[in-house]
Amino acid sequence: MSILVGTETRLCTSGITGREGTFHTLRNRDYGTSVVAGVTPGKGGQDVDGIPVFDTFHEAVRERGANTAMIFVPPRFAADSILEAEDAGIELIVCITEGIPAHDELRVYNILKKNGRSRLVGPNCPGILSPGKASVGIIPASFFSPGNVGVVSRSGTLTYQIGNVLAQHGFGNSSIVGIGGDPVPGTDFIDVLEMFQADDETELIVLCGEIGGDAEERAADYIAEHVTKPVIGYIAGFTAPPGKTMGHAGAIVSGSRGTAAAKAQALEERGVRVGRTPTQVAEAAITLLRG
Amino acid sequence: MDLLEYQGKQLFARHGVPVPDGRPARTVEEAVAAAQEVGYPCAVKAQVQIGGRGKLGGIRIAHDAGEAEQHARAILGMDIRGLTVHELWIEAASEIAAEYYASVVFDRSAKAPLMMLSTKGGMDIEQVADEDPDAIARLHVDPLLGFQDFHGRRLAFEAGVDADVVRPVGALLARLYEVFTTEEATLVEVNPLIVTPDRGVRALDAKVTLDGNALFRHPDNAQLRDPSAEDPQERMAAERGLTYVKLDGSIGILANGAGLSMSTLDVVAEAGGQPANFLDAGGGSRAEAITSAVEVILSDDRVRAVLFNIFGGITRCDEVARGLIEAFRQIDPSVPFVVRLDGTNGEEGRELLAEASLPNVHIESTMDGAASRVVELAARP
Known part of the structure; x- marks a missing residue:
């Protein structure tokens, strides 16, 4: 098994005719993902390297049975595209777009939660x-x-760094889930921890956090109560100064809240090993896996 | 984007939040003219984004034109905890019968706006929260429902505001919520919110943070600037579309992705060095972006060595290598570079660098090794 995406995935990309949308959709297909459709309003009837393009998500679902959406449209159109995918009955919506206004994210999150039909990553x-x-x-x-x-x-890149060290030592992954660096992620650590805990294939979990918010602290509480599999943590941003946004909209220390030290402490107090560098995280994982 | 007090108050006024009459001023002459217009006594207030400016002499009361001039002269150019005062806000002085606190905060955990109201205004609210948490009434507003009159009444009664101002305080909270949603703020804070002797309510201060990602919908707000908060390197980077944050150290950093960039700073600090900056070259960086980023990093003359830490995903290492080679051709840096290229086209990138044999460029194969090397090079006399 794996989580969220796998052999049942039938992918539809919103913004498939854009440069990035085309490039990454084709890469996903080359990897073996079943890409069944794309959506670009006004370009219905065209195709992108054989992938049919529709004007609406509703058509993509009806005609091609899409069950997963990937959102690649610019930030000002992204909230609408997510809501359209949800309205069309897509179960899993993966939004790559960066720079979506925070109030749009808040609205989308609360609508999806209220309706309870779709998961946003x-x-x-x-x-x-x-x-x-x-x-x-x-x-x-x-x-x-x-x-x-x-x-x-x-x-993202931090995940590649850690994953690469693991791979060099011969270890692979069940699933890798990027929940994103924004203040209102559709799916948080707890949701994914629950899925990994239930996944037969996953034996060890690596949790990569960063400064800002309290998602890592809440994850620490959840791990203590519900996760029996070993978890290794990493937190980026020990040297980040307060009040400065470090690249991700969600990565900011406000006053004394959201610091890397507080997050690492919360995890360690609940028995999660926290590596100080990505290499330490990978090494800790390797030690446990070789048990 | 953090607004200055007067910028926040001007937004408040547009949404019907009561504020004292005031004018901004950039020179002593403008300040005196503004004082004449608002009348005396008036407050001459330094416009810097820092708490406690009153105690540091940044807010003074003028009773006539002579005092207004004297205060404006003293405060303009003043240094308040490292920030130079470039602007003043001259406003009619207010008589105060009671000081409250009110705010709307973007609560990430609850995924809803959090409203707070307290009768303990005029002091540090974090201190109130620590010492007397019950003194702050709190309420989450369902963003799909929006702020309702009952929210205002509930907060006002729970906070224990004077009975005769429950209604105007509730109305003011509704206006603050409107500012929060329609201007797309992530923070709207009023401390103090005052009750005047004639039982009016007014926002005596304004702290507003706007969402930078939403500025495309608010062209007027996008024009707002705080000259005292702008750093030359940060401005240069912003103009070039790079994500750069200036830090205090001597090791210039370029990495790709926010998480890996932050992690690179930590690994350098762990190795005993002090990063001079955070710079996320972003996903899919082309050679030109890399050359441009090197210029920004080297424009900070405290930089004694530079670390490139790239794990290519969408970013291709050969593009990064080309950008670095071009930067050497254009700038001819005088400080050593340590480069670690891994991931997509890593081998091609390393080969390009090896062929170019740039002076004083050291190639390392791991992130940890690269961090140790750059710390060692930066420490050399």
Whole structure:
């Protein structure tokens, strides 16, 4: 097994005719993901390298049975595109778009939660990779192989760094889930931890957090109560000064809240090993896996 | 984007939040003219984004034109905790019968706006929260429902505001919520919110943070600037579309992705060095963007060595290498560079660098090794 994306995934990309949308959709297909459609309003009837393009998500669902959406449209159109995918009955919506207004994210989050039909992963995330099965997003899949380490992360490149060290030592991944660096992620650490805990294939979980908010602290509480599999944590941003946004809209220390030290402490107090560098995280995982 | 007090108050006024009459001023002459218009006594207030400016002499009361001139002269150019005062706000002085606190905060955990009201205004609210948490009434507003009159009444009664101002305080909270949603703020804070002797309510201060990602819908707000908060490197980077944050150290950093960039700073600090900046070159960086980023990093003359830490995903390492080679051709840097290229086209990138054999460029194969090397090079006399 794996989580969120796999052999049942039937992907439809919103913004498939854009430069990035085309490039990454085709890469996902090359990896083996079943890409069934694309959506670009006004370009229905065209195709992108054989992938049919529709004007609406509703057509993509009706005609091609799409069950997963990947959002690649610019920030000002992204909230609408997510809501359209949800309205059309798409179960999983992965939003890669970065720079969506915070109030749009708030509205989308609360609508999706109220309706309870779809899961949103992201926005501002690298997507989800289940090695050997499916890739939805922009994760460089060739660096990863199938295995038993589940990774959940707020950062893309940091995940690649840690995953690569694991891969060099011969360990692979069940799934890699980027939840994104924005203040209101559709899916948070707790949601993914619950899925990894229930996933037969996942034996160890790596959780990559960063400064800002309290998602890591809440994840720490959840781990203590509900997760029996070993978890190794990493927090980026120990040297980040307060009041400065460090690249991700959600990565900001406000006053004494949201610091890396507080997050690492919360995790460690609940028995989660926290590496101080990505290399330490990978080494800790390797030690446990070799048990 | 954090607004200055007067910028926040001007937004408030547009949405019907009562504020004292005031005018901004950039020179002593403008300040005196503004004082004449608002009348005396008036407050001459330094416009800097820092708490406690009153105690540091940044807010003074003028009773006539002579005092207005004297205060404006003293405050303009003043240094308040490292920030130079470039602007003043001259406003009619207010008589105060009671000081409250009110705010709307973007609560990430609850995924809803959080409204707070307290009768303990005029002091540090974090201190109130620590010492007397019950003194702050709190309420989450369902963003799909919006602010209702009962929200205002509930907060006012729970906070224990004077009975005769429950209604105007509730109305003011409704206006603050309107500012929060229609201007797309992530923070709207009033401290103090005052009750005057004639039982009016007014926002005596304004702290507003706007969402930078939403500025395309608010062209007027996008024009607002705070000259005292602008750093030359940060401005240069913003103009080039790079994500750059200036720090205090001597090691210039370029990495890709926010998480890996932050992590690179941490690993350098762990190795005993002090980063001079955070710079996320972003996903899919082309050679020109890399050249441009090198210029920004080197424009900070405290930089004694530079670390490139790239794990290519969408970013291709050969593009990064080309950008660095071009930067050397254009700038001819005088400080050493340590480069770690891994991921997509990593081998091609390393080969390009090896062929170019740039002076004083050291190639390392791991992130940790690169961090140690750059710390060692930066420490050399």
